[in-house]
Amino acid sequence: MGHQRLVSTNTSPDISDALSARIADGLWFLARQWQMGEFEGENGGAPAQIILSQRVLPFTGVTLGPDVPPVPSSISPLEPLERLVEREPDEGGQPLAWNSETLSYDFAMHAGEATLRVTGYDGRALDWHDFVPERGVALNWAPALPDMVVTPGMIAFPGAPEPRHWTIEDGAAHFDSAFDPEPNVLSMLLPEFFYTDLKNWVVAPAPMPAGAMRKIDRVEVVDSFGVVTEVGPVADAGLRLFDVMDDDMRADLPDLVGKVMMLPAVAAQVVDCDVVEEVAWLRDEASNLVWAHERRLTDPTSGESASTGTEVAKDTLTTAVAGRYFTLASDVARAYIPYVPRQLAPTDRGEGEIGLRRGRTQREATPDAPQYRSEMVGESRWLHHETIPQTGLRTRRLARYARGADGEPHFWTGRDRDITPRDSRPGREVDYLRDESGE
Amino acid sequence: MIAVALTRIAAEPKGSQATRFLPHTPQSLLADPTLRVMATIEGTPLTEALAPLKPLAALLRRARALEMADLTPIGVTGAPLDEVAHAGLWAGAADEITARLNDVSTGLKDGLRQLKKQTEACFDHWRIAYQILPASRVGGPGKSADDAALRQLCDAINQSLARLAPILPGGEVPMLSAERVDADAAAREAELASLMTTLNARLDAARARLAEGGVAATDASSLTAQRGRLRAGVDALRLLLGRPQFPIVPRFAPMPGLLAPLGPAQSIPVGLDIWPRLRSRIGPLLALDGLGKGDPYALRMGRDHGESASADDPRSEEDAPRKHVFARLIGTASALSFTSGFAGFVIDEWTETRPARMQPSALAINYDAPQAEPQNVILLGVPASLDARDWDEAAAARLMREMIRWMQIRAASTQETLLTRSILPDSNVVADARRNNSFVPRIPVRKTPALKLLPFFSLTEGFHRATADFGFRTSGLTELGGRGGKRRGK
Numbered sequence: 039m040g041h042q043r044l045v046s047t048n049t050s051p052d053i054s055d056a057l058s059a060r061i062a063d064g065l066w067f068l069a070r071q072w073q074m075g076e077f078e079g080e081n082g083g084a085p086a087q088i089i090l091s092q093r094v095l096p097f098t099g100v101t102l103g104p105d106v107p108p109v110p111s112s113i114s115p116l117e118p119l120e121r122l123v124e125r126e127p128d129e130g131g132q133p134l135a136w137n138s139e140t141l142s143y144d145f146a147m148h149a150g151e152a153t154l155r156v157t158g159y160d161g162r163a164l165d166w167h168d169f170v171p172e173r174g175v176a177l178n179w180a181p182a183l184p185d186m187v188v189t190p191g192m193i194a195f196p197g198a199p200e201p202r203h204w205t206i207e208d209g210a211a212h213f214d215s216a217f218d219p220e221p222n223v224l225s226m227l228l229p230e231f232f233y234t235d236l237k238n239w240v241v242a243p244a245p246m247p248a249g250a251m252r253k254i255d256r257v258e259v260v261d262s263f264g265v266v267t268e269v270g271p272v273a274d275a276g277l278r279l280f281d282v283m284d285d286d287m288r289a290d291l292p293d294l295v296g297k298v299m300m301l302p303a304v305a306a307q308v309v310d311c312d313v314v315e316e317v318a319w320l321r322d323e324a325s326n327l328v329w330a331h332e333r334r335l336t337d338p339t340s341g342e343s344a345s346t347g348t349e350v351a352k353d354t355l356t357t358a359v360a361g362r363y364f365t366l367a368s369d370v371a372r373a374y375i376p377y378v379p380r381q382l383a384p385t386d387r388g389e390g391e392i393g394l395r396r397g398r399t400q401r402e403a404t405p406d407a408p409q410y411r412s413e414m415v416g417e418s419r420w421l422h423h424e425t426i427p428q429t430g431l432r433t434r435r436l437a438r439y440a441r442g443a444d445g446e447p448h449f450w451t452g453r454d455r456d457i458t459p460r461d462s463r464p465g466r467e468v469d470y471l472r473d474e475s476g477e
Numbered sequence: 478m479i480a481v482a483l484t485r486i487a488a489e490p491k492g493s494q495a496t497r498f499l500p501h502t503p504q505s506l507l508a509d510p511t512l513r514v515m516a517t518i519e520g521t522p523l524t525e526a527l528a529p530l531k532p533l534a535a536l537l538r539r540a541r542a543l544e545m546a547d548l549t550p551i552g553v554t555g556a557p558l559d560e561v562a563h564a565g566l567w568a569g570a571a572d573e574i575t576a577r578l579n580d581v582s583t584g585l586k587d588g589l590r591q592l593k594k595q596t597e598a599c600f601d602h603w604r605i606a607y608q609i610l611p612a613s614r615v616g617g618p619g620k621s622a623d624d625a626a627l628r629q630l631c632d633a634i635n636q637s638l639a640r641l642a643p644i645l646p647g648g649e650v651p652m653l654s655a656e657r658v659d660a661d662a663a664a665r666e667a668e669l670a671s672l673m674t675t676l677n678a679r680l681d682a683a684r685a686r687l688a689e690g691g692v693a694a695t696d697a698s699s700l701t702a703q704r705g706r707l708r709a710g711v712d713a714l715r716l717l718l719g720r721p722q723f724p725i726v727p728r729f730a731p732m733p734g735l736l737a738p739l740g741p742a743q744s745i746p747v748g749l750d751i752w753p754r755l756r757s758r759i760g761p762l763l764a765l766d767g768l769g770k771g772d773p774y775a776l777r778m779g780r781d782h783g784e785s786a787s788a789d790d791p792r793s794e795e796d797a798p799r800k801h802v803f804a805r806l807i808g809t810a811s812a813l814s815f816t817s818g819f820a821g822f823v824i825d826e827w828t829e830t831r832p833a834r835m836q837p838s839a840l841a842i843n844y845d846a847p848q849a850e851p852q853n854v855i856l857l858g859v860p861a862s863l864d865a866r867d868w869d870e871a872a873a874a875r876l877m878r879e880m881i882r883w884m885q886i887r888a889a890s891t892q893e894t895l896l897t898r899s900i901l902p903d904s905n906v907v908a909d910a911r912r913n914n915s916f917v918p919r920i921p922v923r924k925t926p927a928l929k930l931l932p933f934f935s936l937t938e939g940f941h942r943a944t945a946d947f948g949f950r951t952s953g954l955t956e957l958g959g960r961g962g963k964r965r966g967k
Binding site: 063065066069072081085116190238239240241242243245246259261269301307309439442443 | 827828829830831832833834835836837838839840841842843844845846847855856880883884885886887888
């Protein structure tokens with residue numbers, strides 16, 4: 039005995055019917071749009087043309103280091119700014135812009151009367167956000183350039199809703215559902231922006247020369263009905279990206295707020311070549327010290343480069359008499375240079391701050407034959423206390439190469455600063471008992 | 478030695494020291510006239526034997542064009558790269574080439590002598606054979622077309638050949654004729670005579686080239702004279718072989734006095750400029766010991782990526798730098814031509830990008846564009862009347878008006894309820910700009926019972942008066958909240 043059961047199915051392997059999206063009720067679509075308010079015109083036009091009036095002020099000079107008053111030297115926009123700032127002088131010694139107490143570069147750029155200062159550049163990815171205007175930005179702008187007329191485009195980004203409902207949207211981009219916005223409030227704000235405001239943002243391409251500041255004098259939008267509207271800068275400071283001015287300058291120079299951009303003439307890519315020196319700077323709370331560990335050194339005469347990783351500490355403790363000895367501190371390899379905290383002399387601002395003074399662990403080291411062998415440690419007799427974070431630092435002197443905007447190759451020896459990539463403790467023990475076999 | 482470092486950067490340097498490296502795909506390599514020698518030996522039994530010589534031959538071909546001024550910067554200043562040392566080197570190579578030349582020409586002469594002897598013997602036999610034919614023969618080969626005896630002989634052979642016809646494919650039999658026998662004999666003899674003439678001409682040409690190149694110039698201290706000897710020897714050898722492009726590699730004797738200063742990489746910083754100090758890993762590659770020994774560092778050809786890109790992108794190179802392949806040349810001859818191909822050893826390779834002078838930036842502008850959107854359906858209108866061929870404005874407006882009416886009717890819900898007000902407060906309210914911030918229902922509100930809708934469906938002009946009577950519950954907006962959904966009262 040048996041039976042068969044016939045079951046109908048409503049699935050089909052052919053999806054052509056579904057894809058054809060046949061509509062039997064066009065009026066329904068129209069009615070929905072009407073109900074959603076999509077037919078409500080405002081007698082406004084879409085932006086069809088944007089007219090920009092602008093002035094460009096190229097950078098003409100640079101002051102390396104904290105010189106007061108500044109002594110600018112002229113610069114070329116074709117040379118990478120990194121080389122100008124980082125390179126060591128031909129006759130040797132530390133770069134003019136290098137601050138040996140903060141282990142970073144300080145310099146200032148000049149464009150006409152304007153000065154933009156960079157403090158604490160770490161030798162990596164120099165760009166506009168490093169620059170802080172100092173004075174005179176309002177002065178001496180060049181005459182306005184001829185008006186630039188551009189065609190605006192819609193802002194678009196991966197995952198943004200398509201302007202037409204029948205366009206397939208990007209399935210790879212996923213933004214959190216608006217129904218479950220926790221814990222990220224952005225996941226609620228972003229779709230809100232998509233659906234209510236995205237169409238109100240247009241982009242006007244306006245290329246600018248590298249190595250210059252630009253002031254936008256006037257922006258006029260011509261809409262599709264020919265109506266011309268002048269558009270001002272965004273009032274909300276939080277929305278002004280790429281703004282180099284700080285709050286004080288905004289208060290002093292309200293006419294420039296939101297109108298100034300800068301673009302330094304930096305290299306598109308800096309090729310890091312051989313590392314000449316590498317020093318790790320580490321805090322040692324147990325010893326209340328900062329260690330400068332010279333990891334890699336280069337002999338200036340022969341050019342031979344070597345790692346100090348295999349160096350061992352010179353034994354100064356072992357004695358011929360067996361026994362247990364109290365030991366204040368164990369031996370440390372030569373490559374570890376201690377920096378000892380010292381209170382600086384009181385100043386007008388109050389008590390003296392804490393500075394870090396370079397010391398030595400080898401008794402036989404003298405100023406003429408110092409313990410340190412790297413140039414960077416040699417330059418840094420004092421360090422700012424706050425320069426070395428808990429995580430430690432790594433500074434390097436390295437050969438660098440970049441191509442300028444005119445295609446010329448440029449070489450220099452520069453420096454960079456980074457967090458230390460691996461633990462580099464000296465293995466120092468303090469205040470312990472040591473067993474001596476006496477052999 | 479020619480060393481080349483390849484770099485791939487995004488633009489062509491203008492007036493820089495780096496020199497453009499023109500790339501070669503294998504096809505273009507074969508098409509290169511200066512490298513045709515290499516192409517000719519492809520696919521011959523010689524290929525395998527000569528393959529290791531290819532890079533060396535290319536290098537040496539370039540090296541032959543080097544001048545003393547080009548050689549001096551390679552190596553430590555003061556290295557014994559003087560002319561006397563070099564002239565000795567070249568003299569040795571020229572002697573060796575001369576020896577090879579003598580071997581080849583001696584062999585050729587011997588061959589010619591034997592060939593001549595054998596040819597004469599062969600045709601002597603032929604003539605003798607003619608004379609013993611039945612009829613009297615006068616004049617020898619080439620003059621026997623009318624000879625009756627030869628014809629008879631041919632006929633006899635043809636008769637026996639004809640018997641073979643059924644078993645030959647196609648039944649075609651190569652019949653003999655007196656003309657054919659004579660013509661064959663004459664052609665063979667002419668061919669051999671021509672070959673001997675050619676070989677003799679080659680010998681003469683080689684001899685003349687050697688005389689012109691100054692074999693007699695034995696001034697050992699003159700580099701020019703020794704180089705002339707070597708070139709003459711190579712040319713003469715090629716003339717002897719009858720192949721003017723045949724690759725002939727001179728053998729230079731190793732000279733300890735020259736190799737020592739050139740050997741260690743750290744001793745040639747002058748020619749390399751700053752590079753070895755920056756890239757220590759290329760040091761071992763610069764040792765000349767590796768040259769020609771198993772070729773651990775393969776000869777590479779660059780490839781220009783910019784050609785197709787420039788076709789796609791019409792912007793100028795200044796505005797949009799494109800990728801090109803460049804080489805940094807170390808200690809090369811100024812006479813090298815980079816338009817015709819180039820061979821060398823890659824000692825370092827890296828990627829870099831040139832910054833553009835004009836960089837892309839943009840302004841983002843917030844501009845309150847009208848919110849109205851195009852409808853999601855396509856309206857296909859039928860002309861208002863059969864007489865009207867084209868649309869006029871009135872007809873189009875009438876069509877649109879009717880469509881809007883139909884749309885409004887479609888918006889009326891079929892879910893009739895008895896509620897007298899909206900389910901969601903203010904869900905059908907929009908601001909009325911004409912009335913100073915007062916609000917009006919977007920969808921007309923119905924106040925009359927549903928049964929009174931009936932006259933509306935007649936699509937009369939009375940519709941506009943009736944629209945004021947449509948309410949929320951007829952609009953189908955049962956799922957929306959807030960003030961008019963998306964527009965938020967705008």
